[in-house]
Amino acid sequence: MSKVITLSEAINEYVNNGDTIYAAGFTHLIPFAAGHEIIRQGIRNLTLARATPDLIYDQMVAAGCASKVIFSYMGNPGVGSLHIVRSQIETGRLEWEEYSHFGMITRLQAGAAGLPFMPMKQTAAVDLEMMNPNYRRVLDPYSGEEVVVVPALNPDVAIVHVQRADENGNAHIWGITGEQREAAFASSKVILTAEEIVDQKTIRSDPNRTLIPGIIVDAVCHVPFAAHPSYTQGYYDRDNTFYLEWDKISRSAESVQAYLEEWVYGVQNRREYVHKLGPEVRDRLRVEERLSTPVNYGKY
Amino acid sequence: MTQNSSFTSPELLTINASRLLRDGDVVFVGVGLPNLACNLAMRTHAPNLLLIYEAGVIGAQPARLPLSIGDPTLVSGAAAVCSMYDIFALYLQRGKVDVGFMGGAQIDRFCNINATVIGDYQQPKVRLPGSGGSKEIAAWANRCYIITYHQKRRFPEKVDFRTSAGFLSSRSERESIGLRGGGPQAVVTDIGIMEPDHTGELVLAALHPGASVEQAKANTGWDLKVADDLRLTEPPSQVELQILHEELDPDGIYIK
Numbered sequence: 001m002s003k004v005i006t007l008s009e010a011i012n013e014y015v016n017n018g019d020t021i022y023a024a025g026f027t028h029l030i031p032f033a034a035g036h037e038i039i040r041q042g043i044r045n046l047t048l049a050r051a052t053p054d055l056i057y058d059q060m061v062a063a064g065c066a067s068k069v070i071f072s073y074m075g076n077p078g079v080g081s082l083h084i085v086r087s088q089i090e091t092g093r094l095e096w097e098e099y100s101h102f103g104m105i106t107r108l109q110a111g112a113a114g115l116p117f118m119p120m121k122q123t124a125a126v127d128l129e130m131m132n133p134n135y136r137r138v139l140d141p142y143s144g145e146e147v148v149v150v151p152a153l154n155p156d157v158a159i160v161h162v163q164r165a166d167e168n169g170n171a172h173i174w175g176i177t178g179e180q181r182e183a184a185f186a187s188s189k190v191i192l193t194a195e196e197i198v199d200q201k202t203i204r205s206d207p208n209r210t211l212i213p214g215i216i217v218d219a220v221c222h223v224p225f226a227a228h229p230s231y232t233q234g235y236y237d238r239d240n241t242f243y244l245e246w247d248k249i250s251r252s253a254e255s256v257q258a259y260l261e262e263w264v265y266g267v268q269n270r271r272e273y274v275h276k277l278g279p280e281v282r283d284r285l286r287v288e289e290r291l292s293t294p295v296n297y298g299k300y
Numbered sequence: 301m302t303q304n305s306s307f308t309s310p311e312l313l314t315i316n317a318s319r320l321l322r323d324g325d326v327v328f329v330g331v332g333l334p335n336l337a338c339n340l341a342m343r344t345h346a347p348n349l350l351l352i353y354e355a356g357v358i359g360a361q362p363a364r365l366p367l368s369i370g371d372p373t374l375v376s377g378a379a380a381v382c383s384m385y386d387i388f389a390l391y392l393q394r395g396k397v398d399v400g401f402m403g404g405a406q407i408d409r410f411c412n413i414n415a416t417v418i419g420d421y422q423q424p425k426v427r428l429p430g431s432g433g434s435k436e437i438a439a440w441a442n443r444c445y446i447i448t449y450h451q452k453r454r455f456p457e458k459v460d461f462r463t464s465a466g467f468l469s470s471r472s473e474r475e476s477i478g479l480r481g482g483g484p485q486a487v488v489t490d491i492g493i494m495e496p497d498h499t500g501e502l503v504l505a506a507l508h509p510g511a512s513v514e515q516a517k518a519n520t521g522w523d524l525k526v527a528d529d530l531r532l533t534e535p536p537s538q539v540e541l542q543i544l545h546e547e548l549d550p551d552g553i554y555i556k
Contacts, residue, residue: 026355026384027370051384052432073432078331078368082429089427098416100435101354102388109385121393123439124465124477125412128431131421175375176355179384233372240367290376 002167003220007193008269010219011037014189019156020047020070022108022187023056026178027077028233030056031161031193033226033270039063040264049155051104051179052077055229055246058084061094062256063264068095070153072104079243083250098132099150105179107153111186119147158187160212161227163235164202165194169217172209175233181211190216193223195235206295225274228285236285307536309490310555312508313447314340314544315536316488317401320445325398326350328437331369333447334401335362336548336555343543350379352397354433356387365549388433392440395480400441402434402484406459407446409522410500411466411484413438414459421461431463438464443485450489456521467500474500491516493533497525506531 005013015021015038023031035056038046048057049070054077060066062084069085076082088094099107102120110118119138129135129148137146160180165171169192173180184190192212197220203210226232229239229246249255267273274282310333317337321327323346329338339362342349351360355370359379366374375381382390391397404413405428415434419425438444448454466484467474474483487494487502495505503525504516509532517524549555 027368028355028372071430073429074427075429077370086427090424092423098430100431101384101433102393102436105383105385105388120436121440122477122479123435124468124474124479125431125435125438125462127421127462128416128435175372175381176357176370177381177383178356178370181383182385231372233375237372238368243368287372 003169003214003217004167004197005219005221007033007037007221007223010191010221011041011043014191014218015043015157017043018045020049021157021159022049022155022183023159024050024178024180024183025161025227025230026051026176027054027238028176028178028231029161029173029180029227030054030230031159031226032056032228032230033193033223033273034159034191035060036264036270036273038065039260049153051101053082053085055243058082058246058250059260059264061085061088062250063260066094068097070097070104072099072101076243076247078240079247083247084256097134098128100128103135103150105182107150108179108182108186110150110152111154112182115152117149117151119149122146122148153186155183155187157189157191158183159191159193160184161193161232162212163194163232164196164198165192165220166198166200166203166214167220168200168214169212169220170200170203170210170214171212171217172203172206173211174209177211184212184216189218191219191221192217193221193226195224195226195232197222223270226270228274228277231285234287236282237287239281239285307508308556309449311536311541311544312490313488314555315540316493316508316533317445317447318344318540320486320488321346321349321399324348326352326396327399328392328397328401328433328441329353330401330403331366332554335366336544337401337447339548340540340543343547344540352387352391354384354387356382356384358382358391365553367553388436392436395440397437397441398443400437400444402438402444402446402464403448404434404446404463406454406456407448407487408455408459408466409457409502410469411446411487411496411502412459412462412468413446413464413466414461415463416461418460434464438466438481438483439479440481442482444481444483445485446487448487448489450491450516450519452519452521455519467496471496471498471500491519495527497527501525503527504530506533508533509535
């Protein structure tokens with residue numbers, strides 16, 4: 001059965017006030033279109049979990065969607081500080097819960113595997129472990145040595161952008177795969193946005209590339225350019241100019257409000273956003289083709 | 301930095317860091333100067349360096365200067381790509397990484413690093429980005445190197461927060477915990493190179509051409525000791541400078 005609906009319908013149906021959201025993607029495939037739609041729908045009191053909050057959570061926090069962030073690296077990647085999340089933490093306006101990258105994704109891995117917690121080796125850097133009571137220690141019953149454990153993270157909703165999916169939600173992802181698969185399996189509901197909706201035959205031509213199977217997907221939304229200003233491997237490049245620009249915009253409440261008015265509230269959906277970006281930006285971010293050598297699955 | 305040096309700080313940092321890498325090393329790379337140092341080493345004395353990135357890329361051969369840790373140029377032409385869980389678990393925790401590069405706002409006398417907070421954790425004066433991969437890299441890579449500018453505020457006696465472990469309060473304290481990684485090996489600055497002594501304390505081990513011991517002491521927040529066999533680093537060569545400026549960072553984004 002087709003799960004294809006509009007992104008606006010998907011957010012309205014599956015994202016509720018107070019939910020814990022994991023908008024996945026490590027630098028790559030960040031689902032900005034979905035973040036903007038959540039802002040437009042005025043959803044409140046979200047707990048926003050992501051290894052790197054990135055600009056998407058900076059914008060959602062600025063728009064008043066969040067009461068808490070869970071993260072492991074809070075910066076504007078390759079640029080500097082993430083001003084809005086940072087200043088709200090510094091002034092006590094935003095709750096936070098912090099891990100290292102490995103601690104964060106180990107939580108997701110446990111959640112995805114249906115385990116209550118997962119162990120990691122010790123690192124001897126215990127300050128964060130003392131500040132965050134979710135970090136605990138247990139004895140390895142085999143060696144008797146201490147290991148560090150973190151509890152499963154099971155978000156209410158994962159939002160994952162992919163290169164292509166069929167209408168059932170079987171999705172191909174390539175390039176940096178970050179924590180896409182783990183976030184999807186760990187969450188109760190999964191919303192996919194896809195650059196392309198393809199027929200089943202395309203997906204079945206390369207089953208090893210299906211990182212997310214349709215059985216865990218609730219909604220499939222066709223949203224080209226959904227990851228801008230981040231990127232989609234093979235489709236368009238990261239808009240580094242915008243990442244630099246956000247460093248300036250995010251320093252004042254007025255310019256953030258003006259940005260949200262123009263680029264989020266001022267457009268109906270991602271199609272209008274892309275149209276508004278214009279051909280120059282799309283040309284600047286275009287990438288040259290570099291195809292892989294096909295593999296032979298064989299006829300059996 | 302030094303007024304009588306004809307080299308810029310980023311040149312000195314990158315070139316001296318690159319020389320610490322050995323051919324065949326598996327290196328956990330960050331963006332910016334560490335990335336340049338690794339790519340420089342690959343083009344000079346260490347052609348068989350294997351670059352791995354925390355985004356899950358193994359054997360990257362970036363065709364352009366990567367501007368973020370997850371730049372798509374790291375993927376195109378790489379030997380392998382895996383999930384973030386796999387890169388930290390199968391590669392780093394399992395013990396497949398020789399070298400890690402670290403950075404941070406504060407580095408203390410025993411090379412513990414703070415990338416989390418200045419002031420109190422709950423009521424931060426300055427909130428920094430946090431650990432990212434560094435908590436585990438510092439513990440589990442065989443050798444760690446730090447590249448940073450030599451300024452007093454960056455080198456306090458004690459860090460406000462230990463984001464990642466150097467030698468804690470002594471080499472024997474780190475050893476007693478039994479971490480698989482050997483810990484910090486060197487801190488490359490624009491004045492010289494600091495290395496841990498037998499107790500784990502960072503001492504001045506080398507000076508760049510034109511820099512002085514007084515300068516190093518004045519820019520360090522503890523009473524910096526000087527190694528008995530204080531060395532002088534070789535000045536950057538024409539070949540190294542040319543590769544950096546013409547091939548690796550032609551737009552001068554990191555190397556001025």
